[in-house]
Amino acid sequence: MVNRHSFYYCLLLTFYVLYLIFGGLVFSTLEQPHEEDLRVKVENMWNDFLAAHPCLSEQKLEDFLRKAMVAKSFGVSALRNVSGYENRWDFVSSLFFAGTTLTTIGYGHPFPISWAGKLFCLMYSMIGIPLTFSILSITARNMLILFRDKPIHNIRIYFRVSKKRLEWIHAPILITLILAMFFLVPAVIFDLVEGNWEYLDAVYFCFISLTTVGLGDYVPGEQSGQQMPVLYKVMVIGYLLVGLAAVLLAVETTKSLLNCDRLFNLFLLGCEDVRRDEEADPVLTNDLEDSFVQRHDETTRRRVPHSLSPTPEKFYGTISPS
Structure with missing residues:
Protein backbone atom coordinates (compact mmCIF):
# COMPACT_ATOMS: atom_id res chain seq x y z
CA MET A 1 0.00 0.00 0.00
CA SER A 73 32.82 35.24 -25.27
CA PHE A 74 36.12 35.39 -23.33
CA GLY A 75 35.55 39.07 -22.58
CA VAL A 76 37.85 40.50 -25.26
CA SER A 77 36.25 42.85 -27.75
CA ALA A 78 37.33 42.96 -31.41
CA LEU A 79 36.42 46.64 -31.74
CA ARG A 80 39.24 49.05 -32.47
CA ASN A 81 38.27 51.74 -29.97
CA VAL A 82 40.14 52.31 -26.72
CA SER A 83 37.35 50.96 -24.50
CA GLY A 84 37.52 47.66 -26.35
CA TYR A 85 40.92 47.00 -24.83
CA GLU A 86 39.91 47.37 -21.20
CA ASN A 87 41.39 44.71 -18.94
CA ARG A 88 38.67 42.31 -17.82
CA TRP A 89 40.89 40.55 -15.26
CA ASP A 90 42.25 43.43 -13.19
CA PHE A 91 41.89 43.16 -9.43
CA VAL A 92 38.44 44.79 -9.14
CA SER A 93 37.01 42.79 -12.04
CA SER A 94 38.48 39.61 -10.54
CA LEU A 95 37.00 40.54 -7.16
CA PHE A 96 33.63 41.02 -8.82
CA PHE A 97 33.98 37.63 -10.50
CA ALA A 98 34.88 35.98 -7.17
CA GLY A 99 31.86 37.55 -5.46
CA THR A 100 29.39 36.55 -8.15
CA THR A 101 30.85 33.02 -8.24
CA LEU A 102 30.70 32.39 -4.48
CA THR A 103 27.11 33.68 -4.34
CA THR A 104 26.27 31.32 -7.27
CA ILE A 105 24.94 34.27 -9.30
CA GLY A 106 27.52 33.55 -11.99
CA TYR A 107 26.88 36.05 -14.78
CA GLY A 108 29.33 34.13 -16.94
CA HIS A 109 31.12 37.30 -18.01
CA PRO A 110 34.02 36.88 -17.86
CA PHE A 111 35.03 33.32 -17.03
CA PRO A 112 38.42 31.61 -16.57
CA ILE A 113 40.33 30.92 -19.77
CA SER A 114 43.42 29.07 -18.53
CA TRP A 115 43.39 25.55 -17.10
CA ALA A 116 45.06 26.86 -13.94
CA GLY A 117 42.27 29.40 -13.52
CA LYS A 118 39.61 26.73 -14.06
CA LEU A 119 41.17 24.37 -11.50
CA PHE A 120 41.56 27.15 -8.96
CA CYS A 121 37.92 28.18 -9.56
CA LEU A 122 36.81 24.62 -8.74
CA MET A 123 38.79 24.41 -5.49
CA TYR A 124 37.97 27.99 -4.53
CA SER A 125 34.24 27.44 -5.05
CA MET A 126 34.14 24.11 -3.19
CA ILE A 127 35.18 25.92 -0.02
CA GLY A 128 33.80 29.38 -0.72
CA ILE A 129 30.21 28.57 -1.73
CA PRO A 130 29.28 26.68 1.48
CA LEU A 131 31.13 29.33 3.51
CA THR A 132 29.27 32.15 1.76
CA PHE A 133 25.84 30.63 2.26
CA SER A 134 26.61 29.79 5.88
CA ILE A 135 27.54 33.41 6.51
CA LEU A 136 24.46 34.63 4.63
CA SER A 137 22.23 32.25 6.60
CA ILE A 138 23.69 33.42 9.92
CA THR A 139 23.33 37.04 8.84
CA ALA A 140 19.70 36.45 7.86
CA ARG A 141 18.97 34.85 11.24
CA ASN A 142 20.54 37.80 13.04
CA MET A 143 18.48 40.16 10.92
CA LEU A 144 15.42 38.08 11.77
CA ILE A 145 16.10 38.65 15.47
CA LEU A 146 16.77 42.38 15.04
CA PHE A 147 13.99 43.26 12.62
CA ARG A 148 11.26 40.78 13.55
CA ASP A 149 11.59 39.09 16.93
CA LYS A 150 12.69 42.10 18.99
CA PRO A 151 10.14 44.57 17.55
CA ILE A 152 7.31 42.06 18.01
CA HIS A 153 8.46 41.33 21.56
CA ASN A 154 8.58 45.03 22.47
CA ILE A 155 5.17 45.74 20.93
CA ARG A 156 3.63 42.80 22.81
CA ILE A 157 4.95 44.22 26.09
CA TYR A 158 3.44 47.66 25.57
CA PHE A 159 0.20 46.84 23.74
CA ARG A 160 -0.47 43.23 24.80
CA VAL A 161 -1.40 42.03 21.32
CA SER A 162 -1.25 38.38 20.36
CA LYS A 163 1.99 37.28 18.71
CA LYS A 164 0.29 35.72 15.68
CA ARG A 165 -1.62 38.91 14.90
CA LEU A 166 1.56 40.97 15.17
CA GLU A 167 3.37 38.59 12.83
CA TRP A 168 0.63 38.98 10.20
CA ILE A 169 0.91 42.77 10.51
CA HIS A 170 4.69 42.92 10.67
CA ALA A 171 5.53 40.52 7.80
CA PRO A 172 3.91 42.53 4.95
CA ILE A 173 5.58 45.71 6.22
CA LEU A 174 9.01 44.05 6.40
CA ILE A 175 8.69 42.40 2.98
CA THR A 176 7.54 45.70 1.43
CA LEU A 177 10.58 47.48 2.88
CA ILE A 178 12.88 44.77 1.53
CA LEU A 179 11.23 45.02 -1.88
CA ALA A 180 11.69 48.79 -1.93
CA MET A 181 15.22 48.92 -0.51
CA PHE A 182 16.74 46.10 -2.57
CA PHE A 183 14.70 46.04 -5.78
CA LEU A 184 12.89 49.28 -6.59
CA VAL A 185 15.35 51.89 -5.25
CA PRO A 186 18.53 50.16 -6.54
CA ALA A 187 16.84 49.83 -9.93
CA VAL A 188 16.66 53.64 -10.09
CA ILE A 189 20.41 53.84 -9.41
CA PHE A 190 21.25 51.20 -12.02
CA ASP A 191 19.02 52.99 -14.51
CA LEU A 192 20.99 56.20 -13.96
CA VAL A 193 24.47 54.67 -13.97
CA GLU A 194 24.06 52.17 -16.80
CA GLY A 195 23.57 54.12 -19.98
CA ASN A 196 21.60 51.62 -22.04
CA TRP A 197 19.38 50.19 -19.28
CA GLU A 198 15.77 51.13 -18.81
CA TYR A 199 14.09 51.02 -15.40
CA LEU A 200 12.35 47.73 -16.17
CA ASP A 201 15.70 46.27 -17.24
CA ALA A 202 17.21 47.38 -13.93
CA VAL A 203 14.37 45.80 -11.92
CA TYR A 204 14.82 42.64 -13.95
CA PHE A 205 18.57 42.68 -13.19
CA CYS A 206 17.96 43.10 -9.45
CA PHE A 207 15.53 40.20 -9.37
CA ILE A 208 17.69 37.90 -11.51
CA SER A 209 20.74 38.69 -9.36
CA LEU A 210 19.23 38.45 -5.88
CA THR A 211 17.52 35.17 -6.74
CA THR A 212 20.99 33.89 -7.83
CA VAL A 213 19.74 33.10 -11.33
CA GLY A 214 22.36 35.33 -12.97
CA LEU A 215 21.54 34.90 -16.65
CA GLY A 216 24.32 37.28 -17.66
CA ASP A 217 22.30 39.28 -20.18
CA TYR A 218 22.72 42.35 -17.94
CA VAL A 219 26.07 42.79 -16.16
CA PRO A 220 26.82 46.02 -14.27
CA GLY A 221 30.01 47.97 -14.87
CA GLU A 222 30.57 46.81 -18.44
CA GLN A 223 29.73 50.10 -20.16
CA SER A 224 32.60 52.28 -21.32
CA GLY A 225 33.05 55.75 -19.89
CA GLN A 226 31.41 55.08 -16.52
CA GLN A 227 32.35 57.33 -13.63
CA MET A 228 34.50 55.70 -10.90
CA PRO A 229 34.11 52.11 -12.20
CA VAL A 230 36.24 50.65 -9.38
CA LEU A 231 34.05 52.10 -6.62
CA TYR A 232 30.94 51.18 -8.59
CA LYS A 233 31.84 47.49 -8.85
CA VAL A 234 32.82 47.29 -5.18
CA MET A 235 29.45 48.83 -4.22
CA VAL A 236 27.65 46.33 -6.49
CA ILE A 237 29.39 43.44 -4.69
CA GLY A 238 28.26 44.85 -1.33
CA TYR A 239 24.73 45.30 -2.66
CA LEU A 240 24.59 41.68 -3.85
CA LEU A 241 25.80 40.26 -0.52
CA VAL A 242 23.50 42.36 1.66
CA GLY A 243 20.63 41.88 -0.79
CA LEU A 244 20.96 38.11 -0.68
CA ALA A 245 20.80 38.19 3.12
CA ALA A 246 17.70 40.40 2.88
CA VAL A 247 16.05 37.97 0.47
CA LEU A 248 16.77 35.11 2.88
CA LEU A 249 15.22 37.24 5.63
CA ALA A 250 12.06 37.66 3.56
CA VAL A 251 11.95 33.92 2.82
CA GLU A 252 12.37 32.97 6.50
CA THR A 253 9.70 35.49 7.52
CA THR A 254 7.25 34.07 5.00
CA LYS A 255 8.02 30.47 5.99
CA SER A 256 7.50 31.24 9.66
CA LEU A 257 4.28 33.12 8.97
CA LEU A 258 2.74 30.37 6.85
CA ASN A 259 4.13 27.56 9.03
CA CYS A 260 5.75 25.94 6.00
CA ASP A 261 7.49 23.28 8.08
CA ARG A 262 4.18 21.55 8.65
CA LEU A 263 3.43 21.76 4.93
CA PHE A 264 6.87 20.38 4.00
CA ASN A 265 6.37 17.44 6.36
CA LEU A 266 3.56 16.22 4.11
CA PHE A 267 6.14 15.39 1.42
CA LEU A 268 8.80 13.79 3.65
CA LEU A 269 9.03 10.03 3.36
CA GLY A 270 8.89 8.26 6.70
CA CYS A 271 7.84 11.42 8.52
CA GLU A 272 5.22 9.61 10.58
CA ASP A 273 7.76 7.00 11.75
CA VAL A 274 10.17 9.74 12.80
CA ARG A 275 7.42 11.59 14.62
CA ARG A 276 6.36 8.43 16.45
CA ASP A 277 9.96 7.77 17.44
CA GLU A 278 10.31 11.31 18.75
CA GLU A 279 7.13 10.93 20.75
CA ALA A 280 8.26 7.56 22.11
CA ASP A 281 11.77 8.68 23.03
CA PRO A 282 10.79 10.77 26.09
CA VAL A 283 8.73 7.88 27.51
CA LEU A 284 11.58 5.46 26.96
CA THR A 285 14.03 7.91 28.48
CA ASN A 286 11.85 8.41 31.55
CA ASP A 287 11.49 4.64 31.99
CA LEU A 288 15.23 4.19 31.80
CA GLU A 289 15.81 7.03 34.26
CA ASP A 290 13.25 5.60 36.71
CA SER A 291 14.77 2.13 36.40
CA PHE A 292 18.25 3.53 36.98
CA VAL A 293 17.13 5.56 40.00
CA GLN A 294 15.36 2.52 41.43
CA ARG A 295 18.42 0.30 41.00
CA HIS A 296 20.62 3.05 42.44
CA ASP A 297 18.40 3.36 45.50
CA GLU A 298 18.40 -0.39 46.06
CA THR A 299 22.18 -0.53 45.76
CA THR A 300 22.52 2.40 48.14
CA ARG A 301 20.24 0.79 50.68
CA ARG A 302 22.27 -2.43 50.54
CA ARG A 303 25.48 -0.51 51.14
CA VAL A 304 24.18 1.64 54.02
CA PRO A 305 25.11 0.15 57.47
CA HIS A 306 22.27 -1.28 59.51
CA SER A 307 22.78 1.25 62.26
CA LEU A 308 22.36 4.12 59.78
CA SER A 309 19.45 2.60 57.92
CA PRO A 310 16.36 4.84 57.82
CA THR A 311 14.04 1.86 58.02
CA PRO A 312 11.76 1.57 61.06
CA GLU A 313 12.96 -0.27 64.12
CA LYS A 314 12.48 -4.00 64.01
CA PHE A 315 10.92 -6.20 66.72
CA TYR A 316 11.90 -9.79 67.22
CA GLY A 317 8.90 -11.77 68.28
CA THR A 318 7.28 -10.10 71.26
CA ILE A 319 10.51 -8.82 72.79
CA SER A 320 11.49 -5.26 72.10
CA PRO A 321 15.19 -4.35 72.06
CA SER A 322 14.51 -1.52 74.40
Whole structure:
Protein backbone atom coordinates (compact mmCIF):
# COMPACT_ATOMS: atom_id res chain seq x y z
CA MET A 1 0.00 0.00 0.00
CA VAL A 2 1.33 3.43 -0.98
CA ASN A 3 2.17 5.69 1.93
CA ARG A 4 0.35 9.00 2.16
CA HIS A 5 3.61 10.96 2.18
CA SER A 6 4.91 9.02 -0.83
CA PHE A 7 1.75 9.88 -2.74
CA TYR A 8 2.08 13.57 -1.87
CA TYR A 9 5.76 13.53 -2.87
CA CYS A 10 4.99 11.96 -6.27
CA LEU A 11 2.21 14.49 -6.72
CA LEU A 12 4.67 17.32 -5.96
CA LEU A 13 7.21 15.98 -8.48
CA THR A 14 4.47 15.67 -11.11
CA PHE A 15 3.40 19.26 -10.50
CA TYR A 16 7.01 20.45 -10.82
CA VAL A 17 7.53 18.61 -14.14
CA LEU A 18 4.31 20.11 -15.47
CA TYR A 19 5.45 23.54 -14.26
CA LEU A 20 8.73 23.11 -16.18
CA ILE A 21 6.84 22.10 -19.32
CA PHE A 22 4.54 25.08 -18.93
CA GLY A 23 7.54 27.42 -18.65
CA GLY A 24 9.17 25.92 -21.71
CA LEU A 25 5.99 26.37 -23.77
CA VAL A 26 5.51 29.98 -22.68
CA PHE A 27 9.16 30.98 -23.27
CA SER A 28 9.12 29.30 -26.67
CA THR A 29 5.92 31.09 -27.64
CA LEU A 30 7.17 34.49 -26.50
CA GLU A 31 10.79 34.42 -27.65
CA GLN A 32 10.84 32.34 -30.83
CA PRO A 33 9.19 35.03 -33.06
CA HIS A 34 11.74 37.61 -31.90
CA GLU A 35 14.55 35.17 -32.58
CA GLU A 36 13.26 34.61 -36.14
CA ASP A 37 12.98 38.36 -36.75
CA LEU A 38 16.54 38.90 -35.53
CA ARG A 39 17.81 36.05 -37.70
CA VAL A 40 16.18 37.63 -40.78
CA LYS A 41 17.75 41.01 -39.96
CA VAL A 42 21.20 39.46 -39.60
CA GLU A 43 20.79 37.58 -42.88
CA ASN A 44 19.78 40.79 -44.67
CA MET A 45 22.68 42.68 -43.10
CA TRP A 46 25.06 39.93 -44.20
CA ASN A 47 23.80 40.00 -47.79
CA ASP A 48 23.88 43.82 -47.96
CA PHE A 49 27.46 43.93 -46.66
CA LEU A 50 28.68 41.34 -49.17
CA ALA A 51 26.86 43.15 -51.98
CA ALA A 52 28.55 46.44 -51.02
CA HIS A 53 31.99 44.76 -50.82
CA PRO A 54 32.17 42.25 -53.69
CA CYS A 55 35.94 41.94 -53.35
CA LEU A 56 35.60 40.45 -49.85
CA SER A 57 35.43 36.69 -49.62
CA GLU A 58 32.41 35.35 -47.80
CA GLN A 59 34.49 32.56 -46.23
CA LYS A 60 37.08 35.01 -44.87
CA LEU A 61 34.38 37.24 -43.45
CA GLU A 62 32.71 34.29 -41.77
CA ASP A 63 36.03 33.11 -40.30
CA PHE A 64 36.78 36.59 -38.97
CA LEU A 65 33.36 36.95 -37.36
CA ARG A 66 33.60 33.49 -35.79
CA LYS A 67 36.97 34.32 -34.21
CA ALA A 68 35.68 37.71 -33.06
CA MET A 69 32.68 36.11 -31.39
CA VAL A 70 34.89 33.55 -29.65
CA ALA A 71 37.11 36.35 -28.34
CA LYS A 72 34.03 38.27 -27.21
CA SER A 73 32.82 35.24 -25.27
CA PHE A 74 36.12 35.39 -23.33
CA GLY A 75 35.55 39.07 -22.58
CA VAL A 76 37.85 40.50 -25.26
CA SER A 77 36.25 42.85 -27.75
CA ALA A 78 37.33 42.96 -31.41
CA LEU A 79 36.42 46.64 -31.74
CA ARG A 80 39.24 49.05 -32.47
CA ASN A 81 38.27 51.74 -29.97
CA VAL A 82 40.14 52.31 -26.72
CA SER A 83 37.35 50.96 -24.50
CA GLY A 84 37.52 47.66 -26.35
CA TYR A 85 40.92 47.00 -24.83
CA GLU A 86 39.91 47.37 -21.20
CA ASN A 87 41.39 44.71 -18.94
CA ARG A 88 38.67 42.31 -17.82
CA TRP A 89 40.89 40.55 -15.26
CA ASP A 90 42.25 43.43 -13.19
CA PHE A 91 41.89 43.16 -9.43
CA VAL A 92 38.44 44.79 -9.14
CA SER A 93 37.01 42.79 -12.04
CA SER A 94 38.48 39.61 -10.54
CA LEU A 95 37.00 40.54 -7.16
CA PHE A 96 33.63 41.02 -8.82
CA PHE A 97 33.98 37.63 -10.50
CA ALA A 98 34.88 35.98 -7.17
CA GLY A 99 31.86 37.55 -5.46
CA THR A 100 29.39 36.55 -8.15
CA THR A 101 30.85 33.02 -8.24
CA LEU A 102 30.70 32.39 -4.48
CA THR A 103 27.11 33.68 -4.34
CA THR A 104 26.27 31.32 -7.27
CA ILE A 105 24.94 34.27 -9.30
CA GLY A 106 27.52 33.55 -11.99
CA TYR A 107 26.88 36.05 -14.78
CA GLY A 108 29.33 34.13 -16.94
CA HIS A 109 31.12 37.30 -18.01
CA PRO A 110 34.02 36.88 -17.86
CA PHE A 111 35.03 33.32 -17.03
CA PRO A 112 38.42 31.61 -16.57
CA ILE A 113 40.33 30.92 -19.77
CA SER A 114 43.42 29.07 -18.53
CA TRP A 115 43.39 25.55 -17.10
CA ALA A 116 45.06 26.86 -13.94
CA GLY A 117 42.27 29.40 -13.52
CA LYS A 118 39.61 26.73 -14.06
CA LEU A 119 41.17 24.37 -11.50
CA PHE A 120 41.56 27.15 -8.96
CA CYS A 121 37.92 28.18 -9.56
CA LEU A 122 36.81 24.62 -8.74
CA MET A 123 38.79 24.41 -5.49
CA TYR A 124 37.97 27.99 -4.53
CA SER A 125 34.24 27.44 -5.05
CA MET A 126 34.14 24.11 -3.19
CA ILE A 127 35.18 25.92 -0.02
CA GLY A 128 33.80 29.38 -0.72
CA ILE A 129 30.21 28.57 -1.73
CA PRO A 130 29.28 26.68 1.48
CA LEU A 131 31.13 29.33 3.51
CA THR A 132 29.27 32.15 1.76
CA PHE A 133 25.84 30.63 2.26
CA SER A 134 26.61 29.79 5.88
CA ILE A 135 27.54 33.41 6.51
CA LEU A 136 24.46 34.63 4.63
CA SER A 137 22.23 32.25 6.60
CA ILE A 138 23.69 33.42 9.92
CA THR A 139 23.33 37.04 8.84
CA ALA A 140 19.70 36.45 7.86
CA ARG A 141 18.97 34.85 11.24
CA ASN A 142 20.54 37.80 13.04
CA MET A 143 18.48 40.16 10.92
CA LEU A 144 15.42 38.08 11.77
CA ILE A 145 16.10 38.65 15.47
CA LEU A 146 16.77 42.38 15.04
CA PHE A 147 13.99 43.26 12.62
CA ARG A 148 11.26 40.78 13.55
CA ASP A 149 11.59 39.09 16.93
CA LYS A 150 12.69 42.10 18.99
CA PRO A 151 10.14 44.57 17.55
CA ILE A 152 7.31 42.06 18.01
CA HIS A 153 8.46 41.33 21.56
CA ASN A 154 8.58 45.03 22.47
CA ILE A 155 5.17 45.74 20.93
CA ARG A 156 3.63 42.80 22.81
CA ILE A 157 4.95 44.22 26.09
CA TYR A 158 3.44 47.66 25.57
CA PHE A 159 0.20 46.84 23.74
CA ARG A 160 -0.47 43.23 24.80
CA VAL A 161 -1.40 42.03 21.32
CA SER A 162 -1.25 38.38 20.36
CA LYS A 163 1.99 37.28 18.71
CA LYS A 164 0.29 35.72 15.68
CA ARG A 165 -1.62 38.91 14.90
CA LEU A 166 1.56 40.97 15.17
CA GLU A 167 3.37 38.59 12.83
CA TRP A 168 0.63 38.98 10.20
CA ILE A 169 0.91 42.77 10.51
CA HIS A 170 4.69 42.92 10.67
CA ALA A 171 5.53 40.52 7.80
CA PRO A 172 3.91 42.53 4.95
CA ILE A 173 5.58 45.71 6.22
CA LEU A 174 9.01 44.05 6.40
CA ILE A 175 8.69 42.40 2.98
CA THR A 176 7.54 45.70 1.43
CA LEU A 177 10.58 47.48 2.88
CA ILE A 178 12.88 44.77 1.53
CA LEU A 179 11.23 45.02 -1.88
CA ALA A 180 11.69 48.79 -1.93
CA MET A 181 15.22 48.92 -0.51
CA PHE A 182 16.74 46.10 -2.57
CA PHE A 183 14.70 46.04 -5.78
CA LEU A 184 12.89 49.28 -6.59
CA VAL A 185 15.35 51.89 -5.25
CA PRO A 186 18.53 50.16 -6.54
CA ALA A 187 16.84 49.83 -9.93
CA VAL A 188 16.66 53.64 -10.09
CA ILE A 189 20.41 53.84 -9.41
CA PHE A 190 21.25 51.20 -12.02
CA ASP A 191 19.02 52.99 -14.51
CA LEU A 192 20.99 56.20 -13.96
CA VAL A 193 24.47 54.67 -13.97
CA GLU A 194 24.06 52.17 -16.80
CA GLY A 195 23.57 54.12 -19.98
CA ASN A 196 21.60 51.62 -22.04
CA TRP A 197 19.38 50.19 -19.28
CA GLU A 198 15.77 51.13 -18.81
CA TYR A 199 14.09 51.02 -15.40
CA LEU A 200 12.35 47.73 -16.17
CA ASP A 201 15.70 46.27 -17.24
CA ALA A 202 17.21 47.38 -13.93
CA VAL A 203 14.37 45.80 -11.92
CA TYR A 204 14.82 42.64 -13.95
CA PHE A 205 18.57 42.68 -13.19
CA CYS A 206 17.96 43.10 -9.45
CA PHE A 207 15.53 40.20 -9.37
CA ILE A 208 17.69 37.90 -11.51
CA SER A 209 20.74 38.69 -9.36
CA LEU A 210 19.23 38.45 -5.88
CA THR A 211 17.52 35.17 -6.74
CA THR A 212 20.99 33.89 -7.83
CA VAL A 213 19.74 33.10 -11.33
CA GLY A 214 22.36 35.33 -12.97
CA LEU A 215 21.54 34.90 -16.65
CA GLY A 216 24.32 37.28 -17.66
CA ASP A 217 22.30 39.28 -20.18
CA TYR A 218 22.72 42.35 -17.94
CA VAL A 219 26.07 42.79 -16.16
CA PRO A 220 26.82 46.02 -14.27
CA GLY A 221 30.01 47.97 -14.87
CA GLU A 222 30.57 46.81 -18.44
CA GLN A 223 29.73 50.10 -20.16
CA SER A 224 32.60 52.28 -21.32
CA GLY A 225 33.05 55.75 -19.89
CA GLN A 226 31.41 55.08 -16.52
CA GLN A 227 32.35 57.33 -13.63
CA MET A 228 34.50 55.70 -10.90
CA PRO A 229 34.11 52.11 -12.20
CA VAL A 230 36.24 50.65 -9.38
CA LEU A 231 34.05 52.10 -6.62
CA TYR A 232 30.94 51.18 -8.59
CA LYS A 233 31.84 47.49 -8.85
CA VAL A 234 32.82 47.29 -5.18
CA MET A 235 29.45 48.83 -4.22
CA VAL A 236 27.65 46.33 -6.49
CA ILE A 237 29.39 43.44 -4.69
CA GLY A 238 28.26 44.85 -1.33
CA TYR A 239 24.73 45.30 -2.66
CA LEU A 240 24.59 41.68 -3.85
CA LEU A 241 25.80 40.26 -0.52
CA VAL A 242 23.50 42.36 1.66
CA GLY A 243 20.63 41.88 -0.79
CA LEU A 244 20.96 38.11 -0.68
CA ALA A 245 20.80 38.19 3.12
CA ALA A 246 17.70 40.40 2.88
CA VAL A 247 16.05 37.97 0.47
CA LEU A 248 16.77 35.11 2.88
CA LEU A 249 15.22 37.24 5.63
CA ALA A 250 12.06 37.66 3.56
CA VAL A 251 11.95 33.92 2.82
CA GLU A 252 12.37 32.97 6.50
CA THR A 253 9.70 35.49 7.52
CA THR A 254 7.25 34.07 5.00
CA LYS A 255 8.02 30.47 5.99
CA SER A 256 7.50 31.24 9.66
CA LEU A 257 4.28 33.12 8.97
CA LEU A 258 2.74 30.37 6.85
CA ASN A 259 4.13 27.56 9.03
CA CYS A 260 5.75 25.94 6.00
CA ASP A 261 7.49 23.28 8.08
CA ARG A 262 4.18 21.55 8.65
CA LEU A 263 3.43 21.76 4.93
CA PHE A 264 6.87 20.38 4.00
CA ASN A 265 6.37 17.44 6.36
CA LEU A 266 3.56 16.22 4.11
CA PHE A 267 6.14 15.39 1.42
CA LEU A 268 8.80 13.79 3.65
CA LEU A 269 9.03 10.03 3.36
CA GLY A 270 8.89 8.26 6.70
CA CYS A 271 7.84 11.42 8.52
CA GLU A 272 5.22 9.61 10.58
CA ASP A 273 7.76 7.00 11.75
CA VAL A 274 10.17 9.74 12.80
CA ARG A 275 7.42 11.59 14.62
CA ARG A 276 6.36 8.43 16.45
CA ASP A 277 9.96 7.77 17.44
CA GLU A 278 10.31 11.31 18.75
CA GLU A 279 7.13 10.93 20.75
CA ALA A 280 8.26 7.56 22.11
CA ASP A 281 11.77 8.68 23.03
CA PRO A 282 10.79 10.77 26.09
CA VAL A 283 8.73 7.88 27.51
CA LEU A 284 11.58 5.46 26.96
CA THR A 285 14.03 7.91 28.48
CA ASN A 286 11.85 8.41 31.55
CA ASP A 287 11.49 4.64 31.99
CA LEU A 288 15.23 4.19 31.80
CA GLU A 289 15.81 7.03 34.26
CA ASP A 290 13.25 5.60 36.71
CA SER A 291 14.77 2.13 36.40
CA PHE A 292 18.25 3.53 36.98
CA VAL A 293 17.13 5.56 40.00
CA GLN A 294 15.36 2.52 41.43
CA ARG A 295 18.42 0.30 41.00
CA HIS A 296 20.62 3.05 42.44
CA ASP A 297 18.40 3.36 45.50
CA GLU A 298 18.40 -0.39 46.06
CA THR A 299 22.18 -0.53 45.76
CA THR A 300 22.52 2.40 48.14
CA ARG A 301 20.24 0.79 50.68
CA ARG A 302 22.27 -2.43 50.54
CA ARG A 303 25.48 -0.51 51.14
CA VAL A 304 24.18 1.64 54.02
CA PRO A 305 25.11 0.15 57.47
CA HIS A 306 22.27 -1.28 59.51
CA SER A 307 22.78 1.25 62.26
CA LEU A 308 22.36 4.12 59.78
CA SER A 309 19.45 2.60 57.92
CA PRO A 310 16.36 4.84 57.82
CA THR A 311 14.04 1.86 58.02
CA PRO A 312 11.76 1.57 61.06
CA GLU A 313 12.96 -0.27 64.12
CA LYS A 314 12.48 -4.00 64.01
CA PHE A 315 10.92 -6.20 66.72
CA TYR A 316 11.90 -9.79 67.22
CA GLY A 317 8.90 -11.77 68.28
CA THR A 318 7.28 -10.10 71.26
CA ILE A 319 10.51 -8.82 72.79
CA SER A 320 11.49 -5.26 72.10
CA PRO A 321 15.19 -4.35 72.06
CA SER A 322 14.51 -1.52 74.40
